[in-house]
Amino acid sequence: MAQTALITGSYGGLGTCFANIHAKTGGDLILVGRSQAKLDAQAQEMREKYGVNVETIAADLSKADDVQHIYETCRDNGWLPDYLINNAGFGGQGDFARERTMEQDLSMIAVNIEAPTRMLKLFLPDMIERGSGKILNVSSTAATMPGPLQAVYYATKSYVTSWSNALWRELAGTGVTVTCLMPGAMRTGFADAGASQTPACSPMRSTPRRSPRTVTTGCSRASSM
Numbered sequence: 001m002a003q004t005a006l007i008t009g010s011y012g013g014l015g016t017c018f019a020n021i022h023a024k025t026g027g028d029l030i031l032v033g034r035s036q037a038k039l040d041a042q043a044q045e046m047r048e049k050y051g052v053n054v055e056t057i058a059a060d061l062s063k064a065d066d067v068q069h070i071y072e073t074c075r076d077n078g079w080l081p082d083y084l085i086n087n088a089g090f091g092g093q094g095d096f097a098r099e100r101t102m103e104q105d106l107s108m109i110a111v112n113i114e115a116p117t118r119m120l121k122l123f124l125p126d127m128i129e130r131g132s133g134k135i136l137n138v139s140s141t142a143a144t145m146p147g148p149l150q151a152v153y154y155a156t157k158s159y160v161t162s163w164s165n166a167l168w169r170e171l172a173g174t175g176v177t178v179t180c181l182m183p184g185a186m187r188t189g190f191a192d193a194g195a196s197q198t199p200a201c202s203p204m205r206s207t208p209r210r211s212p213r214t215v216t217t218g219c220s221r222a223s224s225m
């Protein structure tokens, strides 16, 4: 029976790689993102390319109600994700106290920390009851150090790594695993998403970036998590 992967931020740079990796081996998909038009286009491409079943859920992960909506849509339709990839996230540059607004940083915390936390609060109990499930949380090498001028972004990724490691231990013996991916800089939409706050001289612009396909090379499919 085909395994189903739910991927947040599915049409972004890394999300697209995850979707292709999983669908290539016949896995079904639940694609989650803000734009229904982009989700529809991606779903059509995946169906045509790989012949897999694809569902879509439009949701703004900065909103708690939208995260609840993702869970309820899956539950009500009997869509059981075998893999859940908390991939959506964004960054942004600027002096914490003098440049970045309250709204910018709290919205980042909502998407990078609160949304994945809510997702697992909702989905994990069902996975534990089924005795199977694989979680992939996307962190960053940013988690390993403080990030002046990206203070909140680096801190959000520290949370994701620390939280994932603790959950991995708590879930031992349940049949459910948690894996944390910590990529370095990649060429995706990420820099553009934070570009309005990114000075031309910033490290975000000058750091060499790898293709997200390079980062996911070695994962023949999501089930290798």
Ligand SMILES: NC(=O)c1ccc[n+]([C@@H]2O[C@H](COP(=O)([O-])OP(=O)(O)OC[C@H]3O[C@@H](n4cnc5c(N)ncnc54)[C@H](OP(=O)(O)O)[C@@H]3O)[C@@H](O)[C@H]2O)c1
Pocket: 008, 009, 010, 011, 012, 013, 014, 015, 032, 033, 034, 035, 059, 060, 061, 062, 087, 088, 089, 090, 091, 111, 138, 139, 140, 141, 182, 183, 184, 185, 186, 187, 188, 189, 190, 191, 193, 209
């Ligand atoms: N690129 C890097 O250098 C790098 C390095 C280390 C870790 N990462 C992490 O990798 C993950 C994927 O990022 P990426 O590099 O693939 O960047 P990306 O191309 O910008 O993709 C990010 C995805 O997240 C979605 N997203 C952002 N805010 C959202 C919201 N409020 N609700 C729902 N979806 C939202 C975006 O959708 P929209 O287009 O609709 O906003 C997009 O699909 C992120 O967690 C990022 O922190 C990236």
